[in-house]
Amino acid sequence: MSKLSGIKAGGYLPASFLDWDGRISAVVFCCGCNFRCPWCHNSTLVLSEPGLLLEDIFSDIMRRSKFLDGVVVSGGEPTFWRGFLPLLESLKEAGIPAKADTNGSAPALLREVTEKNLAAHIAMDIKAPLDADAYSRLAGVPVGIEKIIESVELIKAxxxxxxxxxxxxxxxxxxxxxxxxxxxxxxxxxxxxxxxxPEGCLDEEFKKKEAASAEKLKELLPGIKIRG
Ligand code: SF4
Known part of the structure; x- marks a missing residue:
């Protein structure tokens, strides 16, 4: 039996030019998240149940692997999903590079990912300055800031x-x-x-909030990479 059998994902994008800089990637989305950022624009994935068989998605990735530079595992929160490690392990066995997106709340799992060399790239959200009050306000739930800091240090190293x-x-x-x-x-x-x-935010109130423009961010943060 495959290690992916019985596991479901929330979504699948066969090819994306946007989710991994400079690479054509397939994207596998999980459902569920341990945070409730009111401004989250992936509310559908955060709140819904997964319905796609991961084995079927993986077969499609394998069929198209020669056209792909890698696979992005995104969400929701991938480290909160039981398919996270099995998918990364299966991709490694198939020789397909993976990128893992995360909110950084599970440093032990990220340590396993780095120790086993399961991800070529890790992208971690930094919601706020690294203090518990600020972070919890942005994440919509109480956050153990020491775990976030541990993930930051682990990823950097x-x-x-x-x-x-x-x-x-x-x-x-x-x-x-x-x-x-x-x-x-x-x-x-x-x-x-x-x-x-503001489109698709988790909190209805945030659907009415002001968007940020890339031009304004460039003015505010000279020298910092801005993504529109
Ligand atoms: S951690 Fe990410 S997926 Fe989870 S609620 Fe926040 S923005 Fe959404």
């Missing part, structure tokens, strides 16, 4: 390649918060700031 990324939510962040994140991560960390978009 051991991921073959990584990116920290912050979604700038004007209703919740000040520019000072962004500068503090920069200091918390250290100046040489690979950090990208991206724009909040």
């Amino acid at each position: 051991y991921a073959p390649s990584y990116e920290f990324r912050t979604t700038y939510v004007p209703a919740l962040h000040t520019v000072g918060d962004l500068l503090k994140i920069r200091r918390d991560l250290s100046d040489d960390a690979h950090w990208v700031v991206q724009c909040f978009k």
Whole structure:
């Protein structure tokens, strides 16, 4: 029996040019998340039940593997999903590079990923400056900040390649918060700031909030990589 049998995913994109910089990737989405960021634009995945058989998705990836540079495992929160390690292990066995997206709340699992060399790239969300109150406000649930800090240090030290990324939510962040994140991560960390978009937010109130424009972010944060 395959290690993927009986596991379901929430979504599948056979080819994307946007989810892994410079690569054509398939994207596998899980359902569920342990955070409830009110501004999350993946609310459908966070709240729904998975319905696609992971074995079928994997067969499709294998059929098309010569056209792909890799596979992104995204969500929801992949480390919260029972398919996370089995999928990464299956991709490694097949020689297909993987990128793992995460909110960083499961450092023990990320340690396993780095120790077993299961992901060529890890992208971790940094919601707020690295203190418990700020983080919990942005994540919508109480967050154990020590686990987030552990994941940051682990990824910096051991991921073959990584990116920290912050979604700038004007209703919740000040520019000072962004500068503090920069200091918390250290100046040489690979950090990208991206724009909040109100469509599809988890919290209805945030569907009415102001979006952030990439141009404004570039003005506010000279020298920082901005993704629109
Ligand atoms: S933005 Fe927040 S709620 Fe949405 S998937 Fe990421 S961690 Fe979960």
